[in-house]
Amino acid sequence: MYRKRKYETGKTPLKQLIMEGSSRVHRCFAFPTDDALEEKTRMNHIYRCCVHSWSWKEDTMLWDTHKDLLRYPAYIDGGGLNEDGWKYVQREVSEHVAHLAPMSTLKARSAEIKRREDGSVEEIMENPTSNIANCILYRKWDSKADAFLLKTYDNLSFIPGRQRKEFLDAEDWKSLQLWFAQRFGCCPTQTQLQARTRIVLQRR
Incomplete structure (x- = not known):
């Protein structure tokens, strides 16, 4: 019923990856967050991904x-990118790595990396300020995710030969979160998963 996940987790079991990732996301709130992205999160337009963190893919695309x-004058201001330029960077990175990164992280990180002769991108700052270890990456909710939540919620609510469950229990939600990660290769926190599911149920 559920597809194999679309990303590599190495030797780390997916359940453990979700648990550790959820803890990491919560720890990240001890550091400054992106107000614009957090506002979209509160409105349930996007979610904080707890299985992805900043990697070489983001560095390369950035x-x-x-x-x-930097070759286009329309995006330049005082030798660097203007706000329109940075918005373009944010969109491009998002389209290629499927996650939204905080604007402050993009700006800081761009000064900390360079491309080597072998084509790879490396960190060049001895004391980087971008704090990518505590950077939250976000992903948009979409119709496919909503349809999956609705169908899976209904499946978990149905007990053959018995009355349908009125509410899912803790183990049900853990299963839904795991299956979501397997299906989409990303994973919202439990709180966000439940909030979005309530919205989807209200819409039908």
Whole structure:
């Protein structure tokens, strides 16, 4: 019924990855967060992903996009990118890595990396300020995710030969979260998963 996850977890079991990732997301709130992205999160337009963190993929896409935009005067202000330029960078990174990154992280990280002769992108700052270890990546809710939540909720609510459950229990929600991660390769926190499911149920 549920597809194999679309990303590699190495030797870490997916359940453990979700648990550790959820703890990491909560720890990240001890550091500054992106107000604009957090507002969209509170409105349930996007969610905080607890199985993805900043990686070489984000570094590579950021470097390529930033360098390319510096060739266009419309995106330049005082030798660097203007706000329109940074918004473009954020969109491009999001489209290629399927996650939204905080604007402050993009700006800080762009000054900390460079492309090597072998084509890889490396960190060049001895004391980087971007704090990518505590950067939350976000992903948009979409119709496929909503349909999955609705169908899976209904399946978990149905007990053959018995009355349908009025509410899911804790183990049900853990299962839904695990199956969501397997299906979409991303995973919201339990709180966000439940909040979005309530919205989907109210809409039908």
